[in-house]
Amino acid sequence: MKRRAFLAAGGVGLAATTVAAPAIAQSQPEVKWRLASSFPKTLDTIYGGAEQLAKRVAEATDNKFQIRAFGAGELVPAFGVLDAVQNNTVEMAHTASYYFVGKDPTFTFDCTVPFGMNRRMMAAWQRQGGGQKLLQDFFDDYKVHLMPCGNTGTQMGGWFRKEIKTVDDLKGLKFRIGGWAGALLEKMGVVPQQIAAGDIYPALEKGTIDAAEWVGPYDDEKLGLFKVAKYYYYPGWWEGNASLSLYINQQQWESLPASYKAILEAASAEVDSWMMAKYDAENPAALKRLVSKGAVLRPFSNDIMSACYKTAQQLYTDTAAANPKFKKIYEPWKAFLAEQDEWFRVNEYRFDTFMFQQTQKKT
Amino acid sequence: MKRRAFLAAGGVGLAATTVAAPAIAQSQPEVKWRLASSFPKTLDTIYGGAEQLAKRVAEATDNKFQIRAFGAGELVPAFGVLDAVQNNTVEMAHTASYYFVGKDPTFTFDCTVPFGMNRRMMAAWQRQGGGQKLLQDFFDDYKVHLMPCGNTGTQMGGWFRKEIKTVDDLKGLKFRIGGWAGALLEKMGVVPQQIAAGDIYPALEKGTIDAAEWVGPYDDEKLGLFKVAKYYYYPGWWEGNASLSLYINQQQWESLPASYKAILEAASAEVDSWMMAKYDAENPAALKRLVSKGAVLRPFSNDIMSACYKTAQQLYTDTAAANPKFKKIYEPWKAFLAEQDEWFRVNEYRFDTFMFQQTQKKT
Numbered sequence: 001m002k003r004r005a006f007l008a009a010g011g012v013g014l015a016a017t018t019v020a021a022p023a024i025a026q027s028q029p030e031v032k033w034r035l036a037s038s039f040p041k042t043l044d045t046i047y048g049g050a051e052q053l054a055k056r057v058a059e060a061t062d063n064k065f066q067i068r069a070f071g072a073g074e075l076v077p078a079f080g081v082l083d084a085v086q087n088n089t090v091e092m093a094h095t096a097s098y099y100f101v102g103k104d105p106t107f108t109f110d111c112t113v114p115f116g117m118n119r120r121m122m123a124a125w126q127r128q129g130g131g132q133k134l135l136q137d138f139f140d141d142y143k144v145h146l147m148p149c150g151n152t153g154t155q156m157g158g159w160f161r162k163e164i165k166t167v168d169d170l171k172g173l174k175f176r177i178g179g180w181a182g183a184l185l186e187k188m189g190v191v192p193q194q195i196a197a198g199d200i201y202p203a204l205e206k207g208t209i210d211a212a213e214w215v216g217p218y219d220d221e222k223l224g225l226f227k228v229a230k231y232y233y234y235p236g237w238w239e240g241n242a243s244l245s246l247y248i249n250q251q252q253w254e255s256l257p258a259s260y261k262a263i264l265e266a267a268s269a270e271v272d273s274w275m276m277a278k279y280d281a282e283n284p285a286a287l288k289r290l291v292s293k294g295a296v297l298r299p300f301s302n303d304i305m306s307a308c309y310k311t312a313q314q315l316y317t318d319t320a321a322a323n324p325k326f327k328k329i330y331e332p333w334k335a336f337l338a339e340q341d342e343w344f345r346v347n348e349y350r351f352d353t354f355m356f357q358q359t360q361k362k363t
Numbered sequence: 364m365k366r367r368a369f370l371a372a373g374g375v376g377l378a379a380t381t382v383a384a385p386a387i388a389q390s391q392p393e394v395k396w397r398l399a400s401s402f403p404k405t406l407d408t409i410y411g412g413a414e415q416l417a418k419r420v421a422e423a424t425d426n427k428f429q430i431r432a433f434g435a436g437e438l439v440p441a442f443g444v445l446d447a448v449q450n451n452t453v454e455m456a457h458t459a460s461y462y463f464v465g466k467d468p469t470f471t472f473d474c475t476v477p478f479g480m481n482r483r484m485m486a487a488w489q490r491q492g493g494g495q496k497l498l499q500d501f502f503d504d505y506k507v508h509l510m511p512c513g514n515t516g517t518q519m520g521g522w523f524r525k526e527i528k529t530v531d532d533l534k535g536l537k538f539r540i541g542g543w544a545g546a547l548l549e550k551m552g553v554v555p556q557q558i559a560a561g562d563i564y565p566a567l568e569k570g571t572i573d574a575a576e577w578v579g580p581y582d583d584e585k586l587g588l589f590k591v592a593k594y595y596y597y598p599g600w601w602e603g604n605a606s607l608s609l610y611i612n613q614q615q616w617e618s619l620p621a622s623y624k625a626i627l628e629a630a631s632a633e634v635d636s637w638m639m640a641k642y643d644a645e646n647p648a649a650l651k652r653l654v655s656k657g658a659v660l661r662p663f664s665n666d667i668m669s670a671c672y673k674t675a676q677q678l679y680t681d682t683a684a685a686n687p688k689f690k691k692i693y694e695p696w697k698a699f700l701a702e703q704d705e706w707f708r709v710n711e712y713r714f715d716t717f718m719f720q721q722t723q724k725k726t
Contacts, residue, residue, distance in 0.1 A: 059625035124643035235714040262422035269633035280487035284706035343647035345719035351598040356708035
């Protein structure tokens, strides 16, 4: 790749096309795209997914389709990527859709809903439960072609300077939290803050915020949050899973040959698995390291979780009543979740429960 | 695709190559491969994975790399696919590696180990925990290039004519069970039988066997097992997950251009997700249908599971002591599982437990 030519190419991918060999111009054009990530390059998991995607697409096309990934703030701010794709400033982005609930709470379904699905259920809903079709219909309004591309699994509840023992302890708490959970926690008295990853540590260090959640042990360790808030709560019930998304400008998407579309879809699905596997492989050792460095693990109490659960159900009902786009996704999403819970709690859960009992005996 | 020419092409993929355009012969040769599945075409999940793979690879290569999938018995018997790939009778196969534990119990690690990993842990071990490298080293002896390609999740315990209440009820039970769990259950007094999917129903109907497990509600319903044995046990603790595999003849693999290798890897990962999502999306409704048709759900007792767990640990220790190949994988596998259990039981399990409690209240 000629870097200078590439950087000069700007926002319009196919405009940068050069025809290498007339015989194959139609099926394998040279395409150079820029991808704006909402995540900092220091996080080899959630940012790394974009690099993995670019690598696989290049390999699969003999370097004819090149994607260059940029970290948060390099091209556009972390939370500016939706506008950038919609406006064709960049061809594609990698982000968490719940960053955009300020535009419409319906965005939350593409990433996670508090007290919603776990990772397996989310993938089933997206890929085989009609979810992706519902989400795409919604994203059509933003001229975004959407693909799932990465997941964190159940996140941790985050880092707190003080213990959170009762529902009252939530009142007035300045808490960095991603996405729509902020609206929910606001109803519990929390003062939610949406802050990009790179800015969380200084905010927590200076005391601008009292607590912060990011993802889980491996990423949280990199951000250094344990150094400034020692109580590490679990689970992050507002993110039973968090699905990351590729946003592709629809005009750019339509301009791709069918083979490149197929390669992007397969590569995106591969990254979806890659990221989850990386989190699962890295988190256990990271959690041990954090505890050895002074992190104090604490479960959220059932009282706190139950109160938040109840508030959440009311928030969803109210939002569905006021917002037809939200309602259109919420109703089938809720029905799918209920069926998944019924099935998972029979078989998967019984297996996991037995296994965790056995292994707990040994430790 | 010209079917007649394709069928005549026989087993050697690249021999069937025709050069479409001299300018692109090196990077995009025409390749036609045959894939032998161990599964019957009636199962759109576990067999369907091969069709999905073929479709994606064709799309990604403008139909230049064509894979044709054949059901169990069409080219070779269900359990003959390893030999067929090793001998280059077919270029590739889609199967469950535990069918080959008769050759070496080490095969079990590529599919599932009783009381082993759940699906998330297995994917983490394969993709990011060093598992795939260990497995590939083992498969090198069989001239097989290996890729994970599909998973069933935790399987059900199967269909029993009579209730299994105590460890003694296992004695003398003629039980169709896949893979290495047979060796374990034999130690508990069971008479295990490895029978291909298509032959299970008649064996159970005739009383040649007393019980049979296959996968889970959606597949089991298609095989009709509920008609001949009404007690449906859970969980299938011998298959906390079951990973399916692509076997590719190593010589054929090496003959592929780099872009086709990349496409196969991405497509295989995509099918891995596709299959799990399909099972998860289809199983809940299938289980309800089965219960409405007379299936009687029963959990295995803790006594039975604990006795089998203890026997399993001894079997693994003994096998590792006698078989260096087994030991080479078992030790890191076991360490990885222990770390995964520690992590999952903190965060994911706490989230799932809370959610299942909430949803159970409503049903």
